[in-house]
Amino acid sequence: MLIKTVLNKLEHFKSFVFGAVTFQEVNGSEALVVEIKARANSRPECPECGKLGKKRDTQPVRLFEYVPIWAFKVFFQYAPRRVGCPIHGVKVERMPWVYGKEQMTTSYKVYLARWARRLSWKETADIFKTSWESIYRAVQHVVEYGLANRNLDGVTEIGVDEIQVFTGHKYLTMVYQLNAGARRLLWCGMERKAKTLLRFFHEFGKERSQKLKYVCSDMWAAYLKVIKKKAPNALNILDRFHIMRKFNEAIDLIRRGEVKLFKAENQENVLLKGRWLLLKNRENLNVKQTIRLKTLLKLNIATIKGYLLREDFQRFWEYKYPAAAEKFLDNWITRTLQTNLEPMKKVANMLKNHKPLIMNWFKAKGVLSSGAVEGMNLKAKLTMRKAYGFKSPECLKTALYHTLGKLPEPKCLHIFS
Ligand SMILES: [Zn+2]
Structure with a gap:
């Protein structure tokens, strides 16, 4: 032939x-x-x-x-x-x-872009004996086409979050669609200011924003303000994942302070390598780690007190009736404010100030899966890790849309069947 x-x-x-x-x-x-x-x-x-x-x-x-x-x-x-x-x-x-x-022909660009979704751009370039820049251009072209041709109908549930990028305190605001079966990255933009999220709503359009039913976010004030204004018909939910992240940050802060103290006082660092034991969910620990955690929990130190407060708070999510959950929440806040654990008290005050939004979680129970945003974040971080060659925000955004955007491709090329 x-x-x-x-x-x-x-x-x-x-x-x-x-x-x-x-x-x-x-x-x-x-x-x-x-x-x-x-x-x-x-x-x-x-x-x-x-x-x-x-x-x-x-x-x-x-x-x-x-x-x-x-x-x-x-x-x-x-x-x-x-x-x-x-x-x-x-x-x-x-x-x-x-x-x-x-x-480069469009067909070849689409072909390379498909590989670049599975491998790092550098690996793709090596295999096909081409340059990193050529892979970038190929992916860029496919992403531009996809963004221009995607369908944004039926988006009723979104999640807003920020992830840290590059070094220093640089953030990328991520907006995900969370509808079951249609989870994808809708938008991302540098920084996490009010005007960052305003840019999303502007591009998303007023009519679509009106149709949003649920918006899942964390307690970042800039986001809350914009969501209230731009998605007036949506229930804003502070979900489990975002809230528990605040607990983890607080525990880690206490732990770091305590380790420093041990050092200064020439004491044994009983928390050595304890970070993951304390931040991971208990069911994800292996036998050895579980035994070590048990020993740790017997210690009468601030870090462990913080840990136990977090463990106790997990019960909040198990409540069936919102009224009972609210009572528990109030009780937990009061108890925590009586301790001397400053970072934990900060969390308690934050919960106190956002109580209505937290209670929204119960109103939306069963509709939104609490792991959805977390899952998308993990994928985003994996993409970034695979792509140490990303020098510019533009490049990073292209890679994220490419791997998480579920974008339509230019129609060409045969596919194995
Ligand atoms: Zn002409």
Whole structure:
């Protein structure tokens, strides 16, 4: 079978035909070069408006990189015509296999982008003997297409969160869709200010924002303010994950202070390597860790007191009746405010100040899964870890949309079936 036959099955370029396939040396290695010719009597298309125009002249032959086959690089070879358009003047014609002035075909970009979702961009570049920048451009193109062509109908549940990026105190605001079966990253933007989230709502549109039923967020004041204003029909929920994160931050703060104290007083550091034991959920510990935790819990130190307060608070989420839960919450806050654990008291005050929003969790029970935002965050962090080469926020955002956005792809390429 001829390679041409396979290509005809893969790609349909209406006004063009495949010609000879030959081996040629390209950039120092042997590659398959597929000639493309314009159909006889066909007229070139203006790249701006798509209208057919008169051919002015023909430019020198150019190569366009296509999907490799059997580890040979493949190139399309074509001499573009210039078209005279009454509106746009003389332009290089539109070629359906490539976008703009790019050298890489759209099909190859989609192909590389699919691999770049599974591997790091560096690994993808190494395997396909191309540069990191080429992978970035390929992913960027696919993401731009996806964002322009995605469907935002039916978004009624969203989660807002921030994650720390790069070094220093830099944050990325993440907005996820949380509807069951349709979880995805909807939007991300640098910083975590009110105006950051306002940008999301502006892009999302007023009509869609009105239709939001649930917004899950943490206690960050800037977010709460914007959600109240821009999603007036939504129930704002401070969910389990976000609240328990505050507890963990408080326990960690106490622990660090205490370790410093042990050092200063030349005492044995009984909390050595205790961080994960205390922050992890008990059911996720192995036997050895469970035994060590039991020993730790016998110690009469501030960190353990904080830990036990958190353990006690977990009961809050188990209540069936909101009134009983509220009573428990009040009681917990009072008890905690009587301790001398400053970071824990801070959590207690925060809960006190946000009680209505916390109680919303019970109103939405069963609708929103509390692990949804956490799960998406973990995936986002994994993407960032895989991509140590991300130098700019733009690049990072592209990678996140690519892996978490569930974006539609440009329609091309055959898929295994
Ligand atoms: Zn035109």
